Ligand SMILES: Cc1cc2nc3c(=O)[nH]c(=O)nc-3n(C[C@H](O)[C@H](O)[C@H](O)COP(=O)(O)OP(=O)(O)OC[C@H]3O[C@@H](n4cnc5c(N)ncnc54)[C@H](O)[C@@H]3O)c2cc1C
Ligand code: SF4
Ligand code: FES
């Protein structure tokens with residue numbers, strides 16, 4: 001790993017003031033991994049891990065989650081277990097207990113893709129790592145890559161499970177930066193690769209994620225993750241669903257997909273296909289078709305289109321039981 | 322202005338009369354001087370004078386970062402590049418590595434233009450910068466009940482600090498990327514992967530390693546259970562498995578074998594001792610209950 005400087009931020013203001021000089025580190029599980037691979041080379045790390053942004057509290061009808069809350073604390077918190085089981089399930093399906101003990105809310109939101117070419121410095125071609133260099137995954141080994149939201153420049157997935165639940169739950173990300181505080185709707189937080197896969201979010205330089213809020217939601221929730229092995233693997237396809245069925249009719253539906261999109265994928269088309277209908281296998285299949293209507297497969301990942309549909313149908317079936 | 326000085330790292334080295342004329346011819350072509358850095362000290366070779374010994378290298382300066390080049394010209398270009406990056410780090414070692422230093426060694430590079438060598442364009446003159454040595458930080462780690470003072474660079478992981486600096490080699494390095502669990506330690510009450518945690522970020526929390534688990538000669542019940550149930554084959558993953566399992570029982574989220582498998586999924590065992598690992602953990606859990 002290349003050498004770098006280190007500053008421990010004593011408070012939020014210090015973190016933001018120091019931001020132009022360096023890069024934030026929280027749990028470090030993504031940062032240290034990518035620094036050791038040589039993919040990220042910060043000149044200075046600004047350690048925000050000790051900032052007191054560690055509360056989980058009720059806020060109005062919803063909940064407010066500090067950016068430094070560890071993934072394990074969030075998953076097991078009574079408020080989350082009771083009101084947002086889809087978030088708890090998503091968190092507990094991710095990584096391993098040790099990593100969840102380290103990983104933070106803010107860091108999880110911003111974790112980088114697991115595209116093997118992005119991770120491997122031996123490949124010169126990666127637009128995300130080296131803008132303009134090309135994309136080794138297109139036409140290469142792309143089994144784990146996205147079928148939704150890709151561009152000719154990049155087809156890497158957003159790897160986070162938590163993000164999928166956050167997208168379904170209509171979370172809001174609160175950030176604090178050099179020009180003050182602002183709120184960003186979770187679905188607008190991550191950007192599509194387009195011509196600039198190196199840009200992944202709307203976060204501006206120096207902006208610190210301070211907390212995330214979730215609104216109240218009604219309906220049964222579930223996160224279903226499909227992967228190559230039973231545990232400790234990233235999603236090939238996943239679905240976060242919230243289904244509000246009243247009197248035999250779907251009143252509200254929230255659907256987001258993981259493992260298949262270049263960003264946490266909120267599937268509004270699927271929601272539209274569900275609302276007003278009576279839950280049934282045919283309706284769920286239609287919703288799944290709608291969600292994947294724009295999908296584009298590559299030679300080695302086209303199977304994900306069908307896999308994502310089946311994952312979504314199964315998740316919807318589960319919450320309509 | 323002084324001539325640019327190319328530094329070569331060769332150890333051991335002393336001037337060889339057979340080699341000297343060729344080196345000096347190169348230096349004349351470049352209009353440069355050569356510093357040959359060995360672990361014990363530095364030689365200065367100029368185009369015209371006999372090689373002279375410079376000062377002994379102080380202990381602290383015996384590690385250095387180098388930029389490599391196949392020829393002097395390339396080496397000079399590499400030096401310029403290295404000096405323009407804030408933290409130069411290309412580290413390659415070759416038999417005859419004509420290289421240039423960019424970290425704060427006792428010698429600095431002097432920024433004059435070298436003369437073109439065999440009509441090749443001269444490299445851009447290196448700016449007169451002396452890049453700083455990577456900063457070190459004084460830290461205190463509380464490990465297995467005692468405070469240990471250390472001076473570390475920011476890039477040192479907790480795992481490396483434990484193993485290489487504190488001699489606590491019970492904690493193992495498998496993957497160094499958070500994927501295998503061999504490096505699991507307790508950070509406060511929590512099990513974490515020490516390869517993913519920087520030592521500078523590990524202060525102020527009680528760290529427990531496998532060495533801190535037993536009470537004197539009495540094994541921790543989990544250690545005893547691993548022995549009784551043969552929960553290992555080669556044993557490399559075992560310290561991590563045990564640290565992880567102890568924390569897992571304290572967390573209280575796993576009871577059935579399947580739950581234990583899920584909650585131990587961060588610890589891989591290349592020998593496939595899983596059935597016995599599960600048996601050991603379940604025995605320890607029942608003993609503890
Ligand atoms: C072996 C392994 C397996 C994994 N498996 C999964 C999985 O199955 N599913 C899954 O979802 N994830 C998985 N992960 C990823 C893991 O969830 C992330 O590494 C983790 O969530 C990152 O959080 P962190 O706090 O450690 O982030 P850090 O590594 O500290 O930071 C990550 C990024 O976020 C930035 N950052 C951090 N906090 C803030 C803040 N408050 N404001 C602004 N910027 C900030 C940092 O600058 C950096 O760019 C896995 C990781 C590993 C190593
Ligand atoms: S898919 Fe994206 S991250 Fe992967 S190689 Fe292509 S540009 Fe890089
Ligand atoms: S060495 Fe830390 S998880 Fe493998």
Ligand code: FES
Pocket residue numbers: 552553554555556557558559589590591592593594
């Ligand atoms: S006992 Fe050999 S790796 Fe587990």
